[in-house]
Amino acid sequence: MTLARKLWIGMGALIVLSPLGLILPEQFKSGKAWGEWGLDEIQKMTGYVPQGFQRLSGLWKAPLHDYAFQGWEGKGLVHLSFAYIISAFVGIAIITGVAFIIGKVLVKEHD
Amino acid sequence: MHIPDGYLSPATCGVFGAVMIPIWATASKAVQKTLSVRQVPYLAIGAAFSFVIMMFNVPIPGGSSGHAVGGVLVAILLGPWAACIAITVALVIQALLFGDGGITAIGANCFNMAFVLPFVGYYVYKLISSGSPSGSSRRVIAAGAGAYFGICAAALCAGIEFGIQPLLYHTANGQALYSPYGLKVAIPAMVAVHLLVFGWVEVIVTALVVKYLQKQNSVFFEGGRS
Numbered sequence: 001m002t003l004a005r006k007l008w009i010g011m012g013a014l015i016v017l018s019p020l021g022l023i024l025p026e027q028f029k030s031g032k033a034w035g036e037w038g039l040d041e042i043q044k045m046t047g048y049v050p051q052g053f054q055r056l057s058g059l060w061k062a063p064l065h066d067y068a069f070q071g072w073e074g075k076g077l078v079h080l081s082f083a084y085i086i087s088a089f090v091g092i093a094i095i096t097g098v099a100f101i102i103g104k105v106l107v108k109e110h111d
Numbered sequence: 112m113h114i115p116d117g118y119l120s121p122a123t124c125g126v127f128g129a130v131m132i133p134i135w136a137t138a139s140k141a142v143q144k145t146l147s148v149r150q151v152p153y154l155a156i157g158a159a160f161s162f163v164i165m166m167f168n169v170p171i172p173g174g175s176s177g178h179a180v181g182g183v184l185v186a187i188l189l190g191p192w193a194a195c196i197a198i199t200v201a202l203v204i205q206a207l208l209f210g211d212g213g214i215t216a217i218g219a220n221c222f223n224m225a226f227v228l229p230f231v232g233y234y235v236y237k238l239i240s241s242g243s244p245s246g247s248s249r250r251v252i253a254a255g256a257g258a259y260f261g262i263c264a265a266a267l268c269a270g271i272e273f274g275i276q277p278l279l280y281h282t283a284n285g286q287a288l289y290s291p292y293g294l295k296v297a298i299p300a301m302v303a304v305h306l307l308v309f310g311w312v313e314v315i316v317t318a319l320v321v322k323y324l325q326k327q328n329s330v331f332f333e334g335g336r337s
Binding site for chain 2: 003004006007008010011014015017018020021022024025026027028029030031032033034035036038039042045046050051052053054055056057058059060061062063064065066084087088089090092094095096097098099100102103104106107108
């Protein structure tokens with residue numbers, strides 16, 4: 001088996017295990033990463049909403065925001081884990097494709 | 112470490128975007144020169160690996176959560192410029208598709224995680240591993256040390272970027288316009304969690320994969336093409 005194939009099998013395992021990155025923080029009651037809070041959380045912590053923050057924070061609506069499906073916010077961990085796995089798969093597929101194309105474009109002149 | 116939209120002023124975002132343009136241009140040229148056609152699939156695997164490893168949020172019980180980046184690993188295997196490209200692809204897709212990291216902060220996030228992280232990590236690795244045999248455990252230790260310093264340096268940069276905001280941008284009555292936390296709060300907060308927890312996650316991920324690849328194919332560690 002080629003090394004690349006072995007690494008892809010490892011990547012498949014990481015996709016399947018990825019919900020750990022969702023479930024463990026939930027289990028240990030840990031919050032978001034430092035500095036990645038939303039508007040409400042900022043307001044709770046500081047007592048106000050920074051004006052510029054308010055203007056910019058809603059700038060972009062990502063289609064799979066927070067690695068979840070829109071409208072699934074209230075669903076349980078099983079649903080969210082499923083969405084997380086799909087997000088991992090979709091993300092890997094797109095990123096692999098984009099990085100491969102960039103690599104091919106850059107590295108075609110020699111060899 | 113993915114700075115969202117709203118924490119950095121448009122000017123700060125513009126500066127980091129402008130700083131990244133020549134870095135990306137240089138990275139493209141360097142990759143063109145140093146990467147072989149055979150390595151292109153590994154560039155793609157490296158980008159995908161960095162993306163998926165960032166999904167593994169590690170909790171600090173009752174505190175915040177964070178993750179490894181996997182970028183030092185890519186830098187060790189393919190060189191820091193290739194790592195810069197691979198991590199940039201991961202960060203841009205994270206921002207656009209998943210809202211992880213702001214679109215206005217893409218320049219700053221790429222500066223921290225796709226430039227500072229792989230370069231600091233790579234040179235620490237080089238410094239410690241130089242002259243050691245490709246299968247040696249000194250390489251594994253060097254990779255771990257590179258991972259640790261790389262991610263902590265990136266966290267320090269993010270802390271500084273957060274921290275300068277309230278100094279530069281506030282209303283007349285002292286309310287921050289963007290990130291409300293100054294240098295004295297942001298730097299310790301960002302750096303401490305990486306020194307104590309997430310840095311070690313990066314160490315473990317990097318060292319394990321380097322150890323595995325040493326057994327599989329030591330070609331990766333023979334200096335490669337340069």
